[in-house]
Amino acid sequence: MPKAVVLGAAGGIGQPLALLLKTNALVTELGLYDIVNTPGVAADLSHIATPAKVEGYLPPDDGLAKTLKGADVVVIPAGVPRKPGVRACSSCRQINAGIVRDLATGIAKTAPKAFVLVISNPVNSTVPIVAEVFKKHGTYDPKRLFGVTTLDVVRASTFVAEVLGDFGKAPDVVVPVVGGHSGVTIVPLLSQSSHPLPSDYTGDKLQALTTRVQFGGDEVVKAKDGAGSATLSMAYAGAEFAFKVLRALRGEKGIVAPTYVNLDADKSGGDALKKEIGQDLDYFSANVEIGPEGVAKIHPLGEITEYEQGLIKAAVPELAKNIETGVAFIQSSKL
Template sequence: MVKAVVLGAAGGIGQPLSLLLKTNPSITELSLYDIVNTPGVAADLSHIDTPAKVAGYLPPDDGLKKALTGADIVIIPAGVPRKPGMTRDDLFKINAGIVRDLAKGIAEAAPKAFVLVISNPVNSTVPIVAEVFKKAGVFDPKKIFGVTTLDVVRASTFVSEVLGDLSLAPKVTVPVVGGHSGVTIVPLLSQSSHPLPSGFSQENLDKLVNRIQFGGDEVVKAKDGAGSATLSMAYAGADFAYKIICAAKGEKGIVAPTYVNLAADKEGGDALKKEIGRDLEYFSAPVELGTEGVAKINTLGKITAHEANLIKAAVPELATNIEKGVSFIESSKL
């Protein structure tokens, strides 16, 4: 029996994410929460002939608590999507309070659930969730994840395009480390399961890295004010949720890049800190998933001088993002 909860289920990511979760046969109960429209979304999804029983909740009458009670996995796509001209700071100011309030609800009603944070900016919202849990006395670093899977999905797709064969996309694996915005996104293309063509120029490599880092901007621009990367993010979120569910059920050998608190595996986290040259509290790295969540944090392995420079550029930005999330909760009245 697996109960999955989507917080922000009526939004641009929330609806397609909920649809994909409804089609997952491992999920037996799907609980949807948002400030509007969730009963309608739930009614619509409930007609799909898959096992999950669906219910939708709104804020009145303890809706958040009812949605979360008994949850095994909670996915948070809630918040405002990025629009053209909107900075990460703008996004933070809007979404930080939303994520804080939802985290309070999870800490009270489902403190042992796996929590998957999609709400941007992930580099700051994951620390927000963690700090709320710490204040509530229920923090478990092994169970809180920033979903960076979209960066991995993009890397796989874009590398297969470079190789001229999109049929390879599902098989291409590229570790993407660091964080989940701009320069903090570091694709380790030298470790791609399908190497780039011989003679691939530095100029083309720089363009590919930039496209992976700023793929979200590409979508925001193409949607021309009508939204951000909602469908691809929903796909990535559902994919990562499925990996968490499989690992929780005992499947071995599942490794996926995800943004985690490095205390989740002290040995692996300390080794990673040595590699990146800074005592960061959070970092996205290839994580082996287990029944309790984070089983092992893997190090970066062999990287090129170019990738080392990308890490060097990512670290100060990450430190600032993390501090912003922590400071927000320190100054909040919980």
């Protein structure tokens, strides 16, 4: 049975994420790591009557290596949140890049076969950072590296249910969200919503809903008024994606979810997607089928509207720049 690990487990996302993983019966071991407070978080969670054995470590005495030993799934929410008035995490890019680089180095050395789920922002850049670290250590497998974009999907589903006037439908609403995981790189394919929008949702209304999905994090940052960013909703979304990965590891078939991956993880599907978007990008978020070995199939965009084509056209240049930023960070780093 699988061991799940949370790196950054004492933080605003890490603690609720660890709680949700502890309550999942598929997890039999839960490893927690952070620079402070991890043993206390582990002790607290260990009192919950579920199968998972919990251990928490700090940096001293090879704490990271101890946490990662035997890991099957590693989730990385570590980092600093953005502040009010700061869009796209510009104030924390460099800090988070360094944190993710160092954690990825530990994974590459101790648990190179684990599925790595990256939450730390900016995901558009941090996923390439992890990939480049793994390449330097000769342990890179694009099928096992995922950028968690599930919060965009969760928001889109919730906001569509709100438009429909029925929050009870929210768990059943499915809206594919493609592209990346910040601002204009987030492209909700509202035309493919499992629950169609009202016929009057065109023009300004459609634009407003799209913008709300793209910049939904701003609502939370503003409402928290300096006390943090989207932590609880992100923990929920991260856990939802981790649960799908755990189910796929167990051998369950047909697990499909939007996630930000290297398009070489499925060469045929990735090449087809590149043709659709009209750009030779290395990374893109799309509907991905997940299997026991990781990425099994990258799905095409499918039929999209002219409006959505415009959104993708706007997303591509920003996404390309974000990817290059992550790659360049490692090329200029000393590991």
